[in-house]
Amino acid sequence: MKNKVLFIVTVIVVFLLGLLASSIVNRKNEAKYKYVPQVEISENEPRNEEWGKNFPAEYQSFLQTEQSDFASFQGGNAMRDMLEEDTRLAVLWAGYGFSKDYNQGRGHQYAVEDIHNSLRTGGPKGKGDGPMPATCWTCKSPDVPRLMNEIGVAEFYSGKWADKGEEVVNPIGCADCHDSKTMKLTITRPALVEAFESMGKDINKATHQEMRSLVCAQCHVEYYFDKKSPGNEGVPYLTFPWKNGMSVEAMEKYYDDMEFKDWTHKLSRAPMLKAQHPGYETYLTGVHADRGVSCADCHMPYKSEGGQKFTDHHIQSPLNNVANSCQVCHREDAEKLRANVYDRQQKAAESRLKLEDALVKMHVEAKKCWDLGATEEQMKAILMDIRHAQWRWDYAAAAHGASFHSPVETARVLSSGLDKATEGRVKLARLLAELGHNKPVEMPDLSSKEKAQEYIGLDMEKLNKEKEDFKENLLPKWLEAAEKREANYGSKQASVVN
Amino acid sequence: MKNKVLFIVTVIVVFLLGLLASSIVNRKNEAKYKYVPQVEISENEPRNEEWGKNFPAEYQSFLQTEQSDFASFQGGNAMRDMLEEDTRLAVLWAGYGFSKDYNQGRGHQYAVEDIHNSLRTGGPKGKGDGPMPATCWTCKSPDVPRLMNEIGVAEFYSGKWADKGEEVVNPIGCADCHDSKTMKLTITRPALVEAFESMGKDINKATHQEMRSLVCAQCHVEYYFDKKSPGNEGVPYLTFPWKNGMSVEAMEKYYDDMEFKDWTHKLSRAPMLKAQHPGYETYLTGVHADRGVSCADCHMPYKSEGGQKFTDHHIQSPLNNVANSCQVCHREDAEKLRANVYDRQQKAAESRLKLEDALVKMHVEAKKCWDLGATEEQMKAILMDIRHAQWRWDYAAAAHGASFHSPVETARVLSSGLDKATEGRVKLARLLAELGHNKPVEMPDLSSKEKAQEYIGLDMEKLNKEKEDFKENLLPKWLEAAEKREANYGSKQASVVN
Numbered sequence: 001m002k003n004k005v006l007f008i009v010t011v012i013v014v015f016l017l018g019l020l021a022s023s024i025v026n027r028k029n030e031a032k033y034k035y036v037p038q039v040e041i042s043e044n045e046p047r048n049e050e051w052g053k054n055f056p057a058e059y060q061s062f063l064q065t066e067q068s069d070f071a072s073f074q075g076g077n078a079m080r081d082m083l084e085e086d087t088r089l090a091v092l093w094a095g096y097g098f099s100k101d102y103n104q105g106r107g108h109q110y111a112v113e114d115i116h117n118s119l120r121t122g123g124p125k126g127k128g129d130g131p132m133p134a135t136c137w138t139c140k141s142p143d144v145p146r147l148m149n150e151i152g153v154a155e156f157y158s159g160k161w162a163d164k165g166e167e168v169v170n171p172i173g174c175a176d177c178h179d180s181k182t183m184k185l186t187i188t189r190p191a192l193v194e195a196f197e198s199m200g201k202d203i204n205k206a207t208h209q210e211m212r213s214l215v216c217a218q219c220h221v222e223y224y225f226d227k228k229s230p231g232n233e234g235v236p237y238l239t240f241p242w243k244n245g246m247s248v249e250a251m252e253k254y255y256d257d258m259e260f261k262d263w264t265h266k267l268s269r270a271p272m273l274k275a276q277h278p279g280y281e282t283y284l285t286g287v288h289a290d291r292g293v294s295c296a297d298c299h300m301p302y303k304s305e306g307g308q309k310f311t312d313h314h315i316q317s318p319l320n321n322v323a324n325s326c327q328v329c330h331r332e333d334a335e336k337l338r339a340n341v342y343d344r345q346q347k348a349a350e351s352r353l354k355l356e357d358a359l360v361k362m363h364v365e366a367k368k369c370w371d372l373g374a375t376e377e378q379m380k381a382i383l384m385d386i387r388h389a390q391w392r393w394d395y396a397a398a399a400h401g402a403s404f405h406s407p408v409e410t411a412r413v414l415s416s417g418l419d420k421a422t423e424g425r426v427k428l429a430r431l432l433a434e435l436g437h438n439k440p441v442e443m444p445d446l447s448s449k450e451k452a453q454e455y456i457g458l459d460m461e462k463l464n465k466e467k468e469d470f471k472e473n474l475l476p477k478w479l480e481a482a483e484k485r486e487a488n489y490g491s492k493q494a495s496v497v498n
Numbered sequence: 499m500k501n502k503v504l505f506i507v508t509v510i511v512v513f514l515l516g517l518l519a520s521s522i523v524n525r526k527n528e529a530k531y532k533y534v535p536q537v538e539i540s541e542n543e544p545r546n547e548e549w550g551k552n553f554p555a556e557y558q559s560f561l562q563t564e565q566s567d568f569a570s571f572q573g574g575n576a577m578r579d580m581l582e583e584d585t586r587l588a589v590l591w592a593g594y595g596f597s598k599d600y601n602q603g604r605g606h607q608y609a610v611e612d613i614h615n616s617l618r619t620g621g622p623k624g625k626g627d628g629p630m631p632a633t634c635w636t637c638k639s640p641d642v643p644r645l646m647n648e649i650g651v652a653e654f655y656s657g658k659w660a661d662k663g664e665e666v667v668n669p670i671g672c673a674d675c676h677d678s679k680t681m682k683l684t685i686t687r688p689a690l691v692e693a694f695e696s697m698g699k700d701i702n703k704a705t706h707q708e709m710r711s712l713v714c715a716q717c718h719v720e721y722y723f724d725k726k727s728p729g730n731e732g733v734p735y736l737t738f739p740w741k742n743g744m745s746v747e748a749m750e751k752y753y754d755d756m757e758f759k760d761w762t763h764k765l766s767r768a769p770m771l772k773a774q775h776p777g778y779e780t781y782l783t784g785v786h787a788d789r790g791v792s793c794a795d796c797h798m799p800y801k802s803e804g805g806q807k808f809t810d811h812h813i814q815s816p817l818n819n820v821a822n823s824c825q826v827c828h829r830e831d832a833e834k835l836r837a838n839v840y841d842r843q844q845k846a847a848e849s850r851l852k853l854e855d856a857l858v859k860m861h862v863e864a865k866k867c868w869d870l871g872a873t874e875e876q877m878k879a880i881l882m883d884i885r886h887a888q889w890r891w892d893y894a895a896a897a898h899g900a901s902f903h904s905p906v907e908t909a910r911v912l913s914s915g916l917d918k919a920t921e922g923r924v925k926l927a928r929l930l931a932e933l934g935h936n937k938p939v940e941m942p943d944l945s946s947k948e949k950a951q952e953y954i955g956l957d958m959e960k961l962n963k964e965k966e967d968f969k970e971n972l973l974p975k976w977l978e979a980a981e982k983r984e985a986n987y988g989s990k991q992a993s994v995v996n
Binding site for chain 2: 005008350351419430434
């Protein structure tokens, strides 16, 4: 009996070894087939289509970022006008670019097109003109690491957005995350490297799995433009406020300590902070990060085509691709998993909208105080409550996906925002009473985006006209100049190998 | 080759079938050994030790509920004085029994002992005396279904707590959840059956897995004493407010529509609701319920002793027993899983304490308004804000485990409570200004439980004295009478079978 069992086990083991050997040979063939380079990619190559010649599967999937966006929650594929959907936002951002124009983000493929079209970048007429600094290009294109290598980092951040319009033309792509020689994931944006340094960490020690999130964290983070960066005074130097940590309180303290503000609110005159999109920071506080799941695991899961396994570069909401993302670990139905996500999002949205309502009231009530002759001294504590409450709201709202990535932390942040709002509104009620207005303050008509924008004093006709002029006159020149330049290094850089 | 593989597969299958057959025979032996009854359990048998003669493994594990409690978060085994740990609670419950005495719950084995000792049940001197109705016994003992069967449900709920002191002596146990003949899980408390009926559901259609939560839902729920129950007017009839649903809003609407209040707050005079312990309701909104995990799966996981598999009746926090509970599904380290739970609890606690602070302020500010001559009309909307804010706080606080069972829903509820608090406090600030007090209201000294209880006007010396008298005089008589009665049906009910 014992011998028989031993014999059987041996036969099985030998058979399985055979299978394994066959599999290894097949994989080797795949690899061989896959990695024969068609062209040589030069160090600063910004054109995704050049990289795509060597990596057609990755490139073709990347091109699909044209087809869908992250609008999985409310559905739909078009670019949604968030100011139209929620007119309160215009009040919250009065005096800041986002009150002019704020659409839901689209796929990476649209990065350059959308920043051309946004009213936030205004209608520059030429170099040195327009509202935004060159720093605004930083996350939009693989032309950015190219330019930084060519002219230097601080030089890149210097000057106006319009100054570099001819240079930055390729949408976010290959060279933003990959080393052109080894194809290894690489950090191309100095802000992330410097943020690690500020925390006493060395990003070069990150594991490959960590890199599968860190390449995203080059951009999907909270940041600000530091005009006091030592050695680069006056330059809006892209900086992540991570020195004290990445929690909403740690970053708030960082900004408070240096008395930084993104802008002064037009109604309340509060020294405001704009949370950009602290997606990486909030992701880190959630259970997926805790379990070692990277951004790419869900947003760029492995895919198989024609016997080749590769990373799907169609970066999108996992809800559009549950089978390859969620269901690798979770055994529930796709519909149930989606419902679970929506449930978390809806609960967060409920609290967020309550805080949003309170913030609108605070700005309008503060304006009323000023109108009634309040002094700086009387307003000081109130304005800090507004700053802190809105920072918390924005941290939760702007961190795309936070209500799913980290629903409990997001809820905690929103609760602490509501608590700040309570304090602020009680102070406002007392001050209003002192100023002779002991009753509710009349709220503006926010029944449409137009009315909200009119209320905060925006001349939308002028802004739209300026943008149209820009698109008609300057933008075509940028694109023409870029085409010429690229045609030039087309022959220089892309030499055929075989 | 093909034949050889077929031969090998056949050999393996036959071998596995042999293993299976052997396992089945062993299991049958186990079952036979287990189910030979030592005594016959009569229908109304309330004594756990009698049931224990037939089910020693279950009974012995049940006895361990003496050894630990649910204090897993902050640790420790002793009965914690929650009013001492958080003196604000006394203010929140001013005018209600919980402000006198509120200890953390202990194991089921202590159910009767703890209700004897609680200051909330006062110091009755005999039948018809004391602050609480008989209904308060409902969840404490298997003597309850016995009595209900013997005298009727409404009759059980009638009269004072002291009236049934001789009758209710066995702590929560076997007969609360099991049928004495079939041992199947069974619902012994009419309130749950009636609550299902009120929702148009039939609890008899519940699956066995649902029953593994529903037996717990007989008690671990929100409830109130309905004195207007048709046919039983005047009797404090135990009722679950589930007719509109189990969400915090649905139950609030239920109470608001009938203008029900548990008590009038002593400071603010708000018509208050006391959330009891909506553990089942909140559990249902969480991911474990969504995945079909029952209460028993985690709090009473299967256990094996001497080759017998049985349900561990040592009902306790799964954090004391991670290997048999969490790790059946979750592959992470026990320490990591515990840390994950603590993280959720801490985040909920942070928001809950913020709301608690706001509630204390609201009660004290409302008192100040009354002191300054506010009218009922001026106070009406404020008192409803207080009622609704505290109901939300209590729903999240009293639902033991809610911050783990359903952290996102708990956070949503707390946020909505903070929102109500904002509205209420702004109204209070305006009214205070109108009444000539346009500044912060002085807060009481809550640095100790004694100071807090003194502030709300409790005569603790008197309450403690009454309780001591009760324990010295009436309680021994109850226990003596019960012993006699049980000795009597001891011979009557427990006939030896073999």
